[in-house]
Amino acid sequence: MPCGNRRASACPSCSRTYARDTFELLRAGAVGGKTVPASVADNPMLFVTLTAPSFGHVHRTAKPGQPVTRCRPRDRAQVCQHGRPVGCMATHEQGDSVAGQPICHECYDYEGHVVWQWWAPELWRRFGIRLTRLIARHLGVPATKPRPCKRYPYPRLWLGDLASIQYAKVGEYQTRGLIHFHGLVRLDGPKTPDGFAAAPDALPATVLASLIEDAAADVHYTAPPALTGSPERVLRFGKQLDVKVVRAAHRPDDDTSPLASEHVERVAGYLAKYATKAVSDTTGEGRTNAHYVRIRETCRRLAADADRRAAAHREAGDHAYEDPYALIGKWAHMLGFRGHFSTKSRRYSVTLGRLRRARRRWQAITAEAARTGQPVDTADLEQRLMADDEEETTLVIGSWSYVGTGWDSTGDAALADAAAARAREYDQWRAKRKHNQNY
Numbered sequence: 001m002p003c004g005n006r007r008a009s010a011c012p013s014c015s016r017t018y019a020r021d022t023f024e025l026l027r028a029g030a031v032g033g034k035t036v037p038a039s040v041a042d043n044p045m046l047f048v049t050l051t052a053p054s055f056g057h058v059h060r061t062a063k064p065g066q067p068v069t070r071c072r073p074r075d076r077a078q079v080c081q082h083g084r085p086v087g088c089m090a091t092h093e094q095g096d097s098v099a100g101q102p103i104c105h106e107c108y109d110y111e112g113h114v115v116w117q118w119w120a121p122e123l124w125r126r127f128g129i130r131l132t133r134l135i136a137r138h139l140g141v142p143a144t145k146p147r148p149c150k151r152y153p154y155p156r157l158w159l160g161d162l163a164s165i166q167y168a169k170v171g172e173y174q175t176r177g178l179i180h181f182h183g184l185v186r187l188d189g190p191k192t193p194d195g196f197a198a199a200p201d202a203l204p205a206t207v208l209a210s211l212i213e214d215a216a217a218d219v220h221y222t223a224p225p226a227l228t229g230s231p232e233r234v235l236r237f238g239k240q241l242d243v244k245v246v247r248a249a250h251r252p253d254d255d256t257s258p259l260a261s262e263h264v265e266r267v268a269g270y271l272a273k274y275a276t277k278a279v280s281d282t283t284g285e286g287r288t289n290a291h292y293v294r295i296r297e298t299c300r301r302l303a304a305d306a307d308r309r310a311a312a313h314r315e316a317g318d319h320a321y322e323d324p325y326a327l328i329g330k331w332a333h334m335l336g337f338r339g340h341f342s343t344k345s346r347r348y349s350v351t352l353g354r355l356r357r358a359r360r361r362w363q364a365i366t367a368e369a370a371r372t373g374q375p376v377d378t379a380d381l382e383q384r385l386m387a388d389d390e391e392e393t394t395l396v397i398g399s400w401s402y403v404g405t406g407w408d409s410t411g412d413a414a415l416a417d418a419a420a421a422r423a424r425e426y427d428q429w430r431a432k433r434k435h436n437q438n439y
Helices: 012-031 038-042 110-139 205-218 261-274 279-283 290-315 328-334 352-372 381-385 410-438
Strands: 045-050 164-173 179-188 221-223 233-235 242-247 342-344
Touching: 012 038, 012 164, 012 179, 012 261, 012 342, 012 352, 012 410, 045 205, 110 164, 110 179, 110 205, 110 221, 110 233, 110 290, 110 328, 164 261, 179 205, 179 261, 205 242, 242 261, 290 328, 352 381
Parallel strands: none
Antiparallel strands: 045 179, 045 242, 164 179, 164 342, 221 233
16 A cells, blocks of 8 residues: 655655656646646746745855856955854865755854744745735735725625636755745636636736735744744745746747747646655755754754743643744754645645546556456546546455565565666656756
C-alpha cells in the first residue's frame, strides 16, 4: 500500500506520484484539461515569486548558468562586533555545504528568522486580500459585495461581477532555511457555475503585474512578541520580488504568443518539483547543518517561553489565554514553517482528491479489462475518470489476513530497490535531457 508521503527523502515512489498530480493540477489551470475548459488559456497568467527578508549575511553560491564570483567581497580587516570577518572572499560552488550559513551566527537574527517563518502563511493570506483590493480600486468598484441601503436600494456593481483572481502556490526552502513562495496567478472574469469566465479587457497582464508588485510591497503583519520582553515585529516580504508574465492574453498554442505551451509546462514542472521537497532536501544534510540546528533550537526556546507565559496566565486565573507561539516547538523539524507547501484557490483547477479518485478508477478499469480480456473502452475515458458521481460501491470478493511486510529475503529486497532506483534515475535523465533540449 502506498504511504502517500509527498517528500522525496521519505518515499521516492509516492513523492513522484504527488509531483505528477501537482503537475497535472498546475497544467490544467494553465491550459485546460481534467474537466477544466480550454478557455482558461485565453486568460492572463503570471508567475510570481515572493521571498523572505534578510536576517543576516549568509554565504552564497552563483545561480545556475551564471559565473562563479566571490561570496561577499569586503576588506579583510573589517570585523563584526564578535571579531569575525564581515565578508567572505571565497568562491562557493553549487552544493557547497557552507552555502546559506551565516557569515557570523552570533550576528544573525535567529529569533526574527523563526518569527517570520511562523507567520509566513499569514503574510501570504494578507497578500491575497491586498491584491484583491488593489484590483477592485483599479476597476473602480468595491472589493466586497455592498449591501442595499436607503441611499442605494438597488444592487450595485462590485469586483465579483467583473473579475476574480485564481492561483496555485508552492513553497520552497532557500538554502538559508527560509521559505519563499512561487505562484501561478491567473486573472479570470466573474465567477460562473463553471468557474472559468473570460478575463476583463480593462485589466491587462502588465497592469496586473504592477498591482502584484504593489501588493507585495504593501502587505505587512505586526507579530506579537515571541520572547518575554521582546518587542513586536513588523513582518514583510523580502525586496527580491519577481513577477513574470507567463501569458498576456493569448492562447499558448497561438504562434503569436511570446511564450508557447512548452513554457507553461516547464513552469508547472518547476513548481511540482518543489512540492515534494523537505528541509533535508535543501542541502542534503538537514539534520547536521549547523545553521538549521540553531533554527530548531530557537523554535524550541520560543516554545518553552510560550509555555512559561501560559503557566503564568493560568496561575493568575486566566484559563482562556492561548499563546500564539505555543505550538512552534512541534514545527521545529520544519524550521518553524507551519503552512501547506502546495495550495490553490478553489476555482484554479481540479483538486488532488479528484485526480486520486481518477487513478483508482483507472486501476479498476484496467484490472477488469485484464480479467475479461477485453480492450479498454477509450470513448469519453477522461469524462468517466473525472466524473463527480459518488455512487461507487466496493465489491468484496473474499477476506484478507495480514501475513507480513516486505520481501521474503534480503536479496529480493536489494533487487527490488536497485530496479526502482534505476527506474527513477532513468526518468530523471529523460526529464533533464528534455529540459536541456528545450533550451
